[in-house]
Amino acid sequence: FVRASGGPFEMPTGRATFDSIAADTGYSTYHFQWLTNCTHVRQRPYLITIKATDLNKQLQLNDFDVFNIRVIGPPPQALSAHASANAIRLTWDKYPCSNVKFFEIYRSNGPSGFTPDSCETGIPSYSSFRKIGHTASGNDTLFIDDGSASELIKGIQYCYRIVAVFNDSYSVASDEVCASLVPGLPALINASVTNIDPAAGSVFLAWLKPNPDSLTGTGPYKLMIYRSPDLWGSSFQPIDSIFTATLDDTTYIDQPLNTIHFPYSYKVELYNNVPGNNYLIGTPEVASTLxxxxxxxxxxxxxxxxRNVPWINTAYVFYRFNQNSGTYDSIGISSTNRFVDTGLTNGKEYCYRIKSIGYRDIENRQASTVNFSHKNCATPVDSIAPCPPDLNVTNVCDxxxxxxxxxxPNHFCADDVVSYKIYYSPVFGNNPEFLTAVSSAQDTTYRHYPDGNLAGCYQITAVDSFGNESRRSVLVCVDACSFYELPNVFTPNGDGINDIYIARxxxxxxxxxxxxxxxxxxxxVFQTSDPDIKWDGRSKQRGKIVPSGVYYYVCDVYEPRLTGLEVRNLVGFIHVYSNEKNTKPQDK
Incomplete structure (x- = not known):
């Protein structure tokens, strides 16, 4: 007789099956099948136990074998990369698993040479890929690499892979796709805010004069100018046109418009403007204001x-408005697009502008570019959550x-933590829910008395004086203590002491x-499913007290563990001392 047990047989959906195929003296064949689904995906493998029992009436022997099954998420499919002059747009098919949290995006400068093994998940650190961002949810099928993580440079081939992120694991990586930035025509070099006003503002546009020798048309030409009230040009509308025979017109001032509340993006289309032969020359590119x-x-x-621009910015100068002088004062310069203005007063409004400095190389021509940003204001407030505590959990079984x-955290990464929140789940794989709060930052211990067994997973957060709650600590899980034991001595002799065999x-x-x-x-001689056993020493065949002697037991114990109900096999001997003589029984 062969029996299988383990997590796959206890799943709420998609349970595994273990069916007999053939059996004869000395052998048996079984078929194990588990049609896994997305809910089965997890980092920890599933344990399968196979127990084979000899049906010999003289002596029943058992043999055990165990193996692990790890269920992993499939790779995202149909990843593709579409390059423009200043960004690379990634798209992929909708992922089949609804329990995915989001997708992580990885980029490599040039082909990576990385080929994941069939069971390898995520992107390993030894590869040339580096994470550049993630999507907002598991329903997303689009990511735009605009160089925010690191500057995109023309002439370099960029390669991408993405992975789906589950609660505690990653999917297999997608196929690798590559793309390079492509210059547009005409090549834009300026989109600078020259006047800030809610109604009478202006933006200066400039582009490099196209080389007539490289154009398919001979002119005259028409330049169509488009504007979109966002960073990416999602809703372009024509705002003006320029007719030219020489292509010497390379600037335009867009006015009047609101230059306070949001950025703008622009594109310029070049047309061969000959009656009967009017067509678009080249592919336009997009440039946004800063x-x-x-x-x-x-x-x-x-x-x-x-920003969303086709040129390379090498420096950014940051300005803060001075209320006393009525001008913007320089507060710092950076080679990246980020800057932190410190030492401010909470609750007070501050306003800023930025100047970008850069260049552009087109057809062996290098053009310098300087652009000014819109204005924006903000107020500093304490909205930064403290770092999470480091948590340790141990069983106290007795x-x-x-x-x-x-x-x-007040000792190493914060200065105003006032309390903690503890989260708990009795089983692995479920999101821990709020358990209790600890009201003092100095109190860093807690005793939890769970109902039932001690198996469970815990997380903790720190809360500061402004009510900001840290992210949860690393999940820490402990398994149940094994409280089940079988005595090895039993005396069913009618003296009222130890006359019933009872498990601990x-x-x-x-x-x-x-x-x-x-x-x-x-x-x-005895069989039961009662966990307390309660054997009175009588043989199940004759109903009489068994003779004194050594008896052998095999006990499958269904224990509540961290991963659910699991079977633990116990084998051993019971020394029985009764008033019966030990003779060869008739019911052998």
Missing amino acids: YPQLKGTDNKIEINAI SAYNFLQWTN NKNHYVQKVDMKIYNRWGTL
Whole structure:
């Protein structure tokens, strides 16, 4: 007889099957099948236990084998890369698993040479890929690499892979796709805010004069100018046109318009404007104005110069408005598009502008470019959550509680933590829910007395004086203590002491067993599923007290563990002392 047990047979959906195919004396063949689905994906493997029992009436022997099954998420499919003059647009098919949290995006300068193994998940650190961002949800099928993570440079081939992120694991990586930035025509070099006003503002546009020798048309020409009220040009509308025979017109001032509330993006289309032969020459490119994206935090404001431009910016100068002089004062310069203005007063409004300095190489021509941003204002507030504590959890089996101990963030990464929140789940794989709050930052221990067994997973957060809650600590799990034991001595002699064989099952920890007791001739004398056993010493065949002697037991114990109900096999001997003589039984 062969039986299989383990997590795959206990799943709420898509349970595994284990069916007999063929059996004869000395052998048996079984077919294991598990049609996995997305809900089965997890980092920890599933344990399968195979138990084979000899059906010999004289002596029943058992053999065990175990193996692991790890369920991993499939790779995202149909990843493709579409390059423009200043960004690379990635798209892929909708992912089949609804329990995906988001997608992580990885980029390599040139082909990576990385080929994932069939069971390898995520992107390994030894590859040339580096993470550049992630999507907002698992339903996304689009990501735009605009160089925010690191500057995109023309002439370099960029290669990408993406992975789906589950609760505690990654999918297999997608196929690798590559693309390079492509210059547009005409090549834009300026989109600079020259006047800030809610109604009478202006933006200066400029582009390099196209080389007539490289154009397919001979002219005259028409330049169509388009504007979109966003960074990416999602809703372009024509705003003006320029007719030229020489292509010497390379600038345009867009006015009047609101230059306070949001950035603009522009494109310029070049047409061969000959009656009967009017057509678009080349592919236009997009350039946006520069916008100071602000985030007020505790006594500081984080400034991010957002832009979508086809040229390379080498420096950014950051300005803050001086209320006394009525002018913008330079507060710093950076080679990146980020700057933090510190030492500010919480609750006070500050306004900023940015100047970008860069260049562009087109057809062996290098053009310098300087552009000014819009204006934006923000107020610093304490919205920064403290770092999470480091958590440690241990079982205290004798007293039936879990002991939690953690570090105080005020000692190494914060200065105003006032309390903690503890989260708990009795099983692995579920998101821990709020358990309790600890009201003092100095109190860094907690005793948890769970109902039932001690298996469970914990996380903790720190809360500061402004109510900002840290992210949760690393998930820490402990398994259940094994409280189930079977005595090895039993005296059913009618003296009222130890006349009933009872298991030690503290707190009714185990709810079910499969207990079988045999005499030395291999005859089954007692069997029960009661976890307390409660054997009075009588043989199931004759109903009489069994003779004194050594008896052998095999007991499958169904224990509640961290991953659910699991079977633990116990085998051993019971020394029985009764008033019966030990003779060869008739019911052998």
